[in-house]
Amino acid sequence: MSINNRYIITGGPGSGKSSLLNALIHKGYKGFEEISRIVIREQHEINGDKLPWKNLADFAEICYERMSKQLDECNSESYCFYDRGIPDIIAYVRRGGIQVPEKYFKKSNQYNPIVFIAPPWQQIFINDAERPESFEDSMEIYRFLKNTYSDLGFEVIELPKVSIPERVAFIESCLG
Template identity: 30%
Template sequence: MEETNWIVITGPPCSGKSKVLERLSFLGYKVYPEVSRILIDNHTSNNINIEEYLKNKKDFEQDILSLKLQLEKRTNKNDIYFFDRGMIDSFAFIKFYNVELDDFDNYLNYRYKKVFFLEPVPYEKDKNRFENYEQSKQLANELQSAYKKYKYSLVNVPLMPIDKRVELIIKNI
């Protein structure tokens, strides 16, 4: 795996990742949004039924992996970029949804500089969030296990105001 200066912001659904990344972007940092949200928004804008699309979790996860791979290949590994979820998040979701994918390690071409794990905020459902509160807690465990499996040390970001979370992240880059 090639070393990078990329930073992953991860955590279970409803942990404030998107809000933290919006703030980082506002401060001038290079930020990539969550790939699954991009896919869902694209399908919605093309009048594709999301529930039908998401029935086949394997295809959905493969689409996410393919798009993440494209994104990583075109990103300068020497620049600091913040990613809303990394490639390893996909491993956790694949495991959570019991999707069989034999070649996952083939997608791991780059190593992230840092991974920040955001503790969840009070749970709210939105159009791109399909897991319930209990599933969100299970996914938190899967995410932590997945990153540990690939020898990452997670920097824990507790629940606090967005500006304090961002301050903690910037201080620990």
């Protein structure tokens, strides 16, 4: 499948990415759940330490391996949407102040050059066990994500702060 059908939806925690992805899946698009949330759930279940706030390097490596497999699962001719992509790992690792492995950069070019970013949105922001960050953290993460995607040459398109169906329509209008 062409990389042109692989779209990333990114943004800080609590900005509506997962709800948007679920709506796209409901409309018949192929979508991939956020790997980092899965890994965090698994680590909580086994009382593990491979969490972004305990062991960022190992956490990032697990996410990288699983996101790489997600890329291979997009093999149809329809659009595929990812709740976060490998460039998100780069942004989080940069924010954590550790060295980004070169392979993360090499794999980042396997997505469409357009990325959709959900801006921080106080009215819909919530915390949960997999998302302990504050709204202020979410705003900082958003800035790291936006800068990282721009640095990597992606065209960053900010999603409007509108209802989920309106966000779906906005993305569809950008697909051409």
